[in-house]
Amino acid sequence: MHKRVFVTGVGIITAIGNGTGQTLDSLKKKTSGIGRLTLFRSIRSDIPVAEIPLSLDQLSEIAEADPGSGPVTRNTLLSLIATRQAMLSSNWDITSPLRSGIILATTVGGMDFNERYYGSLLTDDTHKDVITLLDSADCTEKIAEYAGIRHHVTTISTACSSSANAIMLGSRLIRNNRLERVLVGGTDSLTRFTLNGFFALEILSPTGCRPFDRNRNGLTIGEGAAVLVLESESVADPSAILCEITGYANANEAYHATASSADGSGAFLAMKEALSTAFLKPADIGYINAHGTGTEINDLSEGRAIEKLFGNDIPPVSSTKAFTGHTLGAAGAVEAVISVLSLRHQMLIPGINFVTPMEELHFLPVPEATPCRLNHVMSNSFGFGGNNTTLIFSRS
């Protein structure tokens, strides 16, 4: 007997704000979080990024991290902040006997510490206390301990679709009654590693990303964390329900290590299958929060896939990456929270940094924050290696 999956709590921190209130405010006012790099020194500092302008100490204070517990990576602090918000908004009781789990996602893990201390570690053991903080699992285990969860704990890493896959797995576990509640989400902090990596691939925008614009010139890296509480219909407090997760799908394009195919077949498959799992038709979707990185290839392939699937009935579409930047492993969860906000507030989210329509597409991004009757919202996250995930959120 399948169980319905409800979102009962959300938490988020990105360049456009700490918490859903600040996030929604920035989205309505079309205030982008893209600006100059100040977090660390880099020869790439002329490239715009979407950083959270808070130091480790400041994040530590907000997260109320225990100073006696030793060094904590930026990823863990961001996760802790988002998790606390999610748990609070869902009245999460850590003593509850409910079958619980946690699935988080990241691509960089403790890379901020890796960059800071790796050189020293290759020389001597002065900084050996950070060794266990460097991998992708450290953050998840710290959050698991905080939330009182010891079973069904894991970490997913599939590049830009990582946290969308975490949400999908969490949904499947509840739907199939393996779990009654689960924390799902993801984090990625800004690092020299990713900044230089994407620079070397020549897909970073020198101006700030322009999703779906004819003159788009690349992506803008951001950082952030977002966490959602998912609960089974059997245990969810109706007054805490924000929306329902009704559809999900992951499809692999199997085309190229970094680029999507021109016709967007992977994106098409993911969206189509998500609709199928939700028992919905394309016409039922009221808004699409696109992956929309602002790269030449992604926006074309995703745009084509949307047009192929939705035909003459393309719903309002926007990418919010011109607000938050591309938060990499956190993107799926960040944009899931934005999709939840969109549903809760019955509002289309605008796509900013857009001036000139693409010749190849027939739709334009949503221009302003617009009140709109919404029943179902689709969120896309497409990653390196052709890993494409689509989630569908529904009003409840």
Added chain:
Amino acid sequence: MEELIGELKKDIIEALSLEDVVPGDFDAETPLFVEGLGLDSIDALELILLMERKYGIKIEDPKERRNVLRNVRAMAECITVHRNNHK
């Protein structure tokens, strides 16, 4: 020029890990992309980095890149022009 072409061939084989290829397997006019050596977009990025790192040449315009990277002779000619301009 011929010496530079010989050196470039070795550079390309090394930078792209073309293990089963020796300089004698292709000539200066062999197309590098699609046909000939059959390189792809990731290889193109590596060759651009090679031109920058070893020869100090930054080629940013996509059309110019396609032109310079079409074969080894075109790369050698670009390097030679750059060297002459910077004497």
Added chain:
Amino acid sequence: MQAYITASGIISPQKTFMDTGFPDTMTEGISNRLTCIEPDYHGIINPVQLRRMPRILKMGLASARLCINRSAGKSPDAIIVGTGLGCLENLEKFLKEIIGNEEHITSVLPFINSTHNAVAAQIAMMLHNHGYNVTYCHRGMSFESALDDALLHLEEKTAQNVLIGGIDECTDDFMQIHGYLNYWKSPLNNLSLRHDKSPGTIAGEGSAFFMLSGESSLQGQPVLEGVHTFLTPGGKVTSEDIIQEINSFLFSHGTEKKEISLILAGINGDSYYDGVYYDLAHGYFDPAAGMAMYKHLCGEYYTSTSFALWLGSLILSGQNIPDEVVIKRPAGKKIDKLLIYNHSRNCEHSLILLSHGKI
């Protein structure tokens, strides 16, 4: 939900690729680091791709390819990989270029190849597979997460066949850095690992892929009955805690502990951490049950239970336990149910239940 293990392909520090010697010959040497015996990849992997593939990708692709070849043409509906550290060598390469070369990058490939899901992605490209594709990276529970997800897919009927893998590589940097935490023993003969009563263990690596299917294709294919993981933060755990978890796990799979013929334990020679395995053998499991170990053959690494799964499958289908892995032979002749129990420094624990033959 149960699944048949209908095929496998493995590269390990033993001669395990294409049945090249194991278990008749066991690889041994004086070392604290076991390194995979790799095949010649020409002929297995497309040469155009091979040329710029890092070692871990080659290992993953080759072992996955072997598994697929043995799957009687079955195409997987999903590809799920567990890796504790991902493509570590490439990550280190790119990282060192950034910090050592002051961000002057000489090659873009290490970055592309450093993503944790590179192995799963490349396998999908090799097979032109458009199905579900996810990579788990959670230390000693990475492979188990992949197993669990696969079983869920079979239960949901969103897949009939799932290709799952466990893969990790060992690097010089990893050895050096974890040496500061006293992870390693001094070099010794790997086959005598459990007799060495000092702290520390030996490092290892490997790539093991399996086809999990809802239906068996041949008689006697081992059955994956279930998998379970649990965390004990800070390594604070007692034998009673572990017994409770095992009891709960076995109960949920309709199994009594007396049905376990053999425990395949993650004994790694570390005197700080091995005690619990022996405590369980003496104080909890049935006296008739046997015990075996595997890390003296593959070394300690986050996805070593994938080697254990392969070894366990071999034991079940052949109904034979190689002498070199036996700590205590089971009293009974038939090996019906086999339990793999492993923990990573008392923090991440995993249990995998296998059985012989029919569901």
